[in-house]
Amino acid sequence: MFDFFLQPANVLRLSSRVLLVGLAMLLTGIVGAYLLDLQLNLFALVSLHAMTIIGPTLIKIGYVMRLLSQHNLRKVRAQPAYSHKLVAN
Numbered sequence: 001m002f003d004f005f006l007q008p009a010n011v012l013r014l015s016s017r018v019l020l021v022g023l024a025m026l027l028t029g030i031v032g033a034y035l036l037d038l039q040l041n042l043f044a045l046v047s048l049h050a051m052t053i054i055g056p057t058l059i060k061i062g063y064v065m066r067l068l069s070q071h072n073l074r075k076v077r078a079q080p081a082y083s084h085k086l087v088a089n
Helices: 002-006 008-035 042-078
Strands: none
Touching (some): 002 008, 008 042
């Protein structure tokens, strides 16, 4: 499982999914908690208010994962395939 996180391309795809899920949770929470509040029971209302907190948290986590994976992708591309430095004896 840890090998999955060692590949920057995998982390980039995962970060996109985390960003989308966080955005969906945030928008669903806002619409449900503030526009449909009179039609919902207490459990649903508390759950939707929690989504307005968890959604932005997932957006932040996904964004940091995206930044790290893009940084690691650039670092992998910048490494030369071979080294041609001469070693003095």
